[in-house]
Amino acid sequence: MALAAGATFFSAQTAEAADKTLTIYTYESFTADWGPGAKVKAAFEKTCGCTVNYVAVTDGVALLSRLKLEGTGTKADVVLGLDTNLIDEAKDTGLFDASGVDTSTLKVPGGFKDDVFVPYDYGHFAVIYDTQTIKNPPKSMKDLVEGDPNQKIVIEDPRTSTPGLGLLLWVKSIYGDKSADAWAKLKGRILTVTPGWSEAYDLFTKGEAPMVLSYTTSPAYHMIEDKTDRYQAAAFSEGHYIQIEVAGLIKASPNKDLARDFLKFMISTGFQDIIPTSNWMMPVSATSEPLPDAFSKLVVPSKTFLMSPADVDKNRKAWIDEWLTATSGN
Amino acid sequence: MILTAPERRCAISGGTFSLGSIALFVGIAVLVLLSAGIESGGNTSLTDPYLLRILRFTLLQAVLSTLLSIVLAIPVARALARQPRFPGRLWLIRLMAVPMGLPVLIGALGLLGIWGRQGLLNQALSALGLSQPVSIYGLAGILLAHVFFNMPLACRLMLAGLERVPAEYWLVAGGLGMRPISVFRFIEWPILRGLILGIAGLIFMLCATSFTLVLILGGGPAATTLEVAIYQALRFDFDPGRAVMLSLLQIVVTLLVLGAMTLFRAPDDHGLTGGRTLRRIDGQEMAARCVDAALLAGATLFLGMPLASVVVTGLEANLFKLVSQPIFLQAAVTSLAIALAAGLLAVLISFAIIHARSVISADRRKSLGLHGLAIALGASSSLILLVPPIVLATGWFLALRPFGDPSRFAAILIIVINALMALPFVIRVIEPAYTVHVSRTGRLAASLGLHGIARLRMVDWPGLRKPLFTALSFAMALSLGDLGAVALFGSDSLMTLPWLVYSKLGSYRTNDADGYALILGLVCLLLTIAGTAGQGATDDESRRND
Numbered sequence: 001m002a003l004a005a006g007a008t009f010f011s012a013q014t015a016e017a018a019d020k021t022l023t024i025y026t027y028e029s030f031t032a033d034w035g036p037g038a039k040v041k042a043a044f045e046k047t048c049g050c051t052v053n054y055v056a057v058t059d060g061v062a063l064l065s066r067l068k069l070e071g072t073g074t075k076a077d078v079v080l081g082l083d084t085n086l087i088d089e090a091k092d093t094g095l096f097d098a099s100g101v102d103t104s105t106l107k108v109p110g111g112f113k114d115d116v117f118v119p120y121d122y123g124h125f126a127v128i129y130d131t132q133t134i135k136n137p138p139k140s141m142k143d144l145v146e147g148d149p150n151q152k153i154v155i156e157d158p159r160t161s162t163p164g165l166g167l168l169l170w171v172k173s174i175y176g177d178k179s180a181d182a183w184a185k186l187k188g189r190i191l192t193v194t195p196g197w198s199e200a201y202d203l204f205t206k207g208e209a210p211m212v213l214s215y216t217t218s219p220a221y222h223m224i225e226d227k228t229d230r231y232q233a234a235a236f237s238e239g240h241y242i243q244i245e246v247a248g249l250i251k252a253s254p255n256k257d258l259a260r261d262f263l264k265f266m267i268s269t270g271f272q273d274i275i276p277t278s279n280w281m282m283p284v285s286a287t288s289e290p291l292p293d294a295f296s297k298l299v300v301p302s303k304t305f306l307m308s309p310a311d312v313d314k315n316r317k318a319w320i321d322e323w324l325t326a327t328s329g330n
Numbered sequence: 331m332i333l334t335a336p337e338r339r340c341a342i343s344g345g346t347f348s349l350g351s352i353a354l355f356v357g358i359a360v361l362v363l364l365s366a367g368i369e370s371g372g373n374t375s376l377t378d379p380y381l382l383r384i385l386r387f388t389l390l391q392a393v394l395s396t397l398l399s400i401v402l403a404i405p406v407a408r409a410l411a412r413q414p415r416f417p418g419r420l421w422l423i424r425l426m427a428v429p430m431g432l433p434v435l436i437g438a439l440g441l442l443g444i445w446g447r448q449g450l451l452n453q454a455l456s457a458l459g460l461s462q463p464v465s466i467y468g469l470a471g472i473l474l475a476h477v478f479f480n481m482p483l484a485c486r487l488m489l490a491g492l493e494r495v496p497a498e499y500w501l502v503a504g505g506l507g508m509r510p511i512s513v514f515r516f517i518e519w520p521i522l523r524g525l526i527l528g529i530a531g532l533i534f535m536l537c538a539t540s541f542t543l544v545l546i547l548g549g550g551p552a553a554t555t556l557e558v559a560i561y562q563a564l565r566f567d568f569d570p571g572r573a574v575m576l577s578l579l580q581i582v583v584t585l586l587v588l589g590a591m592t593l594f595r596a597p598d599d600h601g602l603t604g605g606r607t608l609r610r611i612d613g614q615e616m617a618a619r620c621v622d623a624a625l626l627a628g629a630t631l632f633l634g635m636p637l638a639s640v641v642v643t644g645l646e647a648n649l650f651k652l653v654s655q656p657i658f659l660q661a662a663v664t665s666l667a668i669a670l671a672a673g674l675l676a677v678l679i680s681f682a683i684i685h686a687r688s689v690i691s692a693d694r695r696k697s698l699g700l701h702g703l704a705i706a707l708g709a710s711s712s713l714i715l716l717v718p719p720i721v722l723a724t725g726w727f728l729a730l731r732p733f734g735d736p737s738r739f740a741a742i743l744i745i746v747i748n749a750l751m752a753l754p755f756v757i758r759v760i761e762p763a764y765t766v767h768v769s770r771t772g773r774l775a776a777s778l779g780l781h782g783i784a785r786l787r788m789v790d791w792p793g794l795r796k797p798l799f800t801a802l803s804f805a806m807a808l809s810l811g812d813l814g815a816v817a818l819f820g821s822d823s824l825m826t827l828p829w830l831v832y833s834k835l836g837s838y839r840t841n842d843a844d845g846y847a848l849i850l851g852l853v854c855l856l857l858t859i860a861g862t863a864g865q866g867a868t869d870d871e872s873r874r875n876d
Contacts, residue, residue: 327550
């Protein structure tokens with residue numbers, strides 16, 4: 001009762017104050033001054049006659065938790081930065097509405113289609129290695145699993161991070177029922193398991209381990225910003241698992257038309273041009289100019305793995321338990 | 331302590347009010363989460379084998395970390411106490427506060443700079459022709475990191491105790507010609523014994539709730555603590571019911587351990603003395619000086635090298651550019667404002683609690699109720715170590731949701747949570763000094779008829795100013811390094827320094843992150859300098875009385 005009363009009070013308040021302000025919930029690295037946020041805001045504000053207001057949390061998982069916490073009282077009009085593994089849970093909140101955006105022309109590997117969430121960029125998970133220490137990088141997941149245990153890799157924890165979950169699903173896609181065995185073999189190669197991507201990648205660049213789980217696009221950052229070819233992605237013959245980032249609109253938003261305009265804007269060149277060199281992910285549709293050279297040197301996976309969000313949602317707990325058992329024994 | 335009846339009532343009600351506020355703040359968060367958990371129909375089995383395993387590991391690493399920190403801190407604290415004058419002593423003591431204020435990830439990276447696979451140690455080993463790197467991942471890494479973070483804390487608290495040994499003791503010891511071993515047995519050990527259980531309890535709880543360090547250095551799922559399970563339940567599964575159940579489990583287990591420890595608590599005994607602090611006259615023989623020098627050099631290296639590694643990597647960043655960015659200024663101002671508010675609040679609450687306890691303990695025929703109140707006051711300060719900040723933050727987020735956008739209250743919540751986090755430290759800094767101060771000045775002040783504001787101004791403030799400032803700097807350093815509470819509420823409008831470090835890391839900008847980490851470490855050092863100004867140096871006496 002109290003919650004419902006609070007919600008009405010609250011939406012009334014938003015409606016009053018919502019004189020053409022679009023509130024976008026997103027993750028921190030999107031709005032940081034080096035991220036795409038500021039440019040996106042400027043580009044969209046030119047056309048919409050509105051003000052874009054970001055609310056940023058740490059990452060996609062925190063974004064979903066925040067929505068669950070706020071429930072119907074959320075101030076968001078648009079939520080930008082969930083990934084396909086989270087969208088089943090996101091839909092369960094009942095907060096989202098169909099996007100009404102035609103996504104049929106988008107080029108997203110793995111054939112992702114959804115009428116609620118609009119994909120805006122993607123990246124394939126990949127093992128990034130240091131060419132100064134590794135001369136023969138693994139050429140397949142099998143190589144990684146069965147390779148020299150003295151060449152260590154840092155991975156992320158699937159209980160606390162989306163890349164960690166990505167690796168779990170990747171191994172599952174390749175090994176299926178034999179995943180537990182694969183993890184038990186890989187275990188000796190794992191230097192450590194970090195809570196999130198930042199910690200893992202920092203250990204890697206500090207030289208603690210010659211390999212890390214990241215994205216095929218990571219080398220582009222080093223080539224363009226650091227002017228170095230030192231860090232490269234290993235192409236795996238079985239194929240790579242993909243992470244697709246999506247945005248959706250909130251059902252109760254008083255600015256739904258504006259929110260829809262923004263979702264449409266997200267798949268136009270105005271938005272897609274900004275993504276590659278600020279969010280370091282691949283665009284989902286054509287950009288007005290070709291991507292920088294570095295992008296042509298990136299690994300293009302021969303095959304893309306993507307599980308349905310429903311399968312991920314249904315099995316996540318069991319698969320994490322399997323991972324825990326396989327990697328925690330002595 | 332001799333007080334007038336209104337003063338006594340005032341002290342007790344102040345303590346009760348503080349206790350009530352803490353209980354209310356923690357209680358509301360837990361209750362709201364519990365009801366949200368029941369609403370969502372969460373079913374949590376506490377007998378799950380996974381849970382038992384992580385519980386066992388949590389306790390094992392916490393007990394070992396605590397033992398090591400304490401055992402190593404004793405000789406170092408003793409050496410510092412025995413050698414009150416050597417160049418750089420004060421700086422060593424100040425340096426000991428820096429690990430507290432560093433976000434754990436930064437501390438861990440500093441440690442890896444020395445002990446890691448590419449660290450100084452392994453580089454030296456490979457230069458000697460040994461190829462196999464020494465690996466610090468696994469239990470050894472966790473213990474190393476916990477000792478790095480907690481041994482200095484234990485050391486500082488023990489040193490404070492040793493420095494309060496009345497001058498008369500040293501006169502007698504000198505007169506009797508006591509050997510160092512007797513000095514330790516009859517003077518130092520009784521003091522340390524009284525402190526150790528409290529310090530050990532504090533460190534045990536810090537290690538039991540350790541999370542990032544355990545995950546990074548533990549090597550994998552075999553090393554996981556309950557805190558990870560709580561974090562996961564809230565953040566990834568959003569299962570508030572499970573999070574609260576796990577927190578309750580943590581509280582029960584930790585309380586059992588702490589309860590067992592208090593059975594061995596030594597009685598506090600502070601003699602009435604003239605209040606003179608006299609420089610120690612022992613420890614000046616050649617052998618003792620050599621031993622102490624070796625000990626202190628070892629401790630300095632152990633502590634200083636990882637910090638130096640943070641400095642070296644930090645200097646590779648373009649510090650000037652980093653500092654001149656508006657986002658840095660915003661983060662620095664926010665962090666300092668939050669830290670100052672949290673620090674002041676922590677000192678205020680601590681003082682109210684200590685004052686009330688002291689008044690109650692002076693009451694010879696206290697009622698059962700008062701007795702219970704004293705115990706509750708003693709326990710209240712540790713509550714926060716048992717209920718993780720993320721549980722408090724989430725609970726309050728849910729509680730405030732009906733009143734509008736919860737992130738509007740974010741700053742206030744972070745301040746309160748940080749203040750509570752600092753409470754156990756602050757109390758351990760102020761309480762011993764307060765007890766000694768009261769035993770030295772209480773009767774005299776009463777006989778002179780000094781009461782209320784006058785006594786506060788003429789007796790208490792000059793006598794307690796130093797520990798109060800030290801406590802404030804402790805609390806502020808702790809708040810500066812905190813990431814937990816902010817992570818949930820974070821929005822553009824509330825950017826703190828640790829969050830800036832993490833957000834730089836999250837976008838490949840590790841150099842920038844190293845630079846900001848160095849700045850954060852320096853701010854902590856500056857705070858400690860402010861907090862320890864005029865402390866330690868005996869020839870400082872004249873300056874202190876200016």
